[in-house]
Amino acid sequence: MAVTLKDVAKACGVSYSTVSKALKNSPLVKPNTKAYIQQKAAEMNYIPNHSARALVSKRSNTIGLIWPSVDRVAVTHLVSEINQALKLSGYAMILSIDGIDVASKKFLEFGCDGIIIFDEGPSTNLSPEVYQNIPVVAYGVDRDIDYPIINVNHYKAMIMAIESLLAKGVTQIDYIGDINTSDSRQIAKKNAIVDYCQQHHIYYRIIDSHGLSALEAESAVKQFYAQNELAPGIICGSYDITLGTLNAIDLDYNQPIIYSYDNIPHITKLNYPVHAIGVPTTEIANKVVEVLNQVITNGSIENVYNLEPHLNEK
Incomplete structure (x- = not known):
């Protein structure tokens, strides 16, 4: 039979309300008493009844x-x-x-x-x-x-990546991303690349990663790379697409400047230098x-x- 708050209170020789406060880590219970109650509850394998608590608190x-x-x-x-x-x-x-x-x-x-x-x-x-x-x-x-x-603001993030490449003297850009999708986040990234590059007469290509996973991106980039040289500037639509891209290209031969959407700590651990763009997770x-x-x-x-x-x- 399940251990209740009343069981813990009886074992500790304190009131029901004191046990309740102690298990919620309330400052209203003295530290020594609180520690004793919490230890006793653990020894008795007390498990809070969240359903009952929800009925009271809604x-x-x-x-x-x-x-x-x-x-x-x-x-x-x-x-x-x-x-x-x-x-x-x-x-x-x-x-x-x-x-x-x-x-x-x-x-x-x-x-x-x-x-x-x-x-x-x-x-x-x-x-x-x-x-x-x-x-x-x-x-x-x-x-x-x-x-x-x-x-x-995926759209703005892509523009920031383009402008950073331009500041480095890179004027040819490949965008690698999931293109044939109804996902509004991916559409916003692609549209930013197309709109900005066309408006400012920047050379660009759109490479379809055929999905957002690393394996899909690796396969797609390998197919493209077998027939084409990559641009000196690459913007990837996600961290996973970046992983697939790095696995697909010969980094001893091609050493592009790469920007990756998804501002996550993992990017700093990559063996190849990749710049992160986006709101930190x-x-x-x-x-x-x-x-x-x-x-x-x-x-x-x-x-x-x-x-x-x-x-x-x-």
């Missing part, structure tokens, strides 16, 4: 995150950062790799306090049944949806959780929260 302290991809390093790292930010805010995170409709409705049924979604455009729109009944925050690009979105994660907290507590003030990309040169 909060489950859980957040549902709809996982967009299981095979990409950059996404996995960002999700880990979001999980850490949620923990610091007192939440536990539940992941789902199901489709948008199934996952969001399950989170609603489970009584989650909120949902985080990676917005890719119309295909990831949540139904009113969901966002009218549970706080939602999306990560993506600035577009018209009915719940707050964290915009990390810790900043994204903290903003997502900050806004979600705000929506849960007070409702949304803004529809779009803009973050500024950074350029980290190696």
Whole structure:
């Protein structure tokens, strides 16, 4: 039979409320008493009944995150950062790799306090049944949806990369990215390259990575590289595409200047110098959780929260 708070209180010779406060690490309980209660609870294998607590507080302290991809390093790292930010805010995170409709409705049924979604455009729109009944925050690009979105300005990040290449004297650029997609984040990156280069008469090529994973990018770049020389300046649409690109080309023969979207620490550990562009993942994660907290507590003030990309040169 499960150990209850009353069982722990009886074993410790204190009141139910004292045990409750001690297990919540309340400063109202003396440190020695708190340590004793926490140790006793652990010895008795006490497990908090979150369902019962949720009935009283009307909060489950859980957040549902709809996982967009299981095979990409950059996404996995960002999700880990979001999980850490949620923990610091007192939440536990539940992941789902199901489709948008199934996952969001399950989170609603489970009584989650909120949902985080990676917005890719119309295909990831949540139904009113969901966002009218549970706080939602999306990560993506600035577009018209009915719940707050964290915009990390992919378009501006690409322009910053181009301008940095130009400042280094590079006037020929290859962009390697996922082209034939409905993902608004990838579309914004490609459009920035095309728009800026055409407007400023810069030589550029678009190389389709045929996906966002390292393996897909490696295969696509190898096919291109077998027939063509690469430009002296390369901009990759994601960290995983950058990995695939580095694996596909002969870096002893070609030594291009490479910029990679996804500003994650992994880039600094690559053997080849790669410059990172984009909002740092810790900043994204903290903003997502900050806004979600705000929506849960007070409702949304803004529809779009803009973050500024950074350029980290190696």
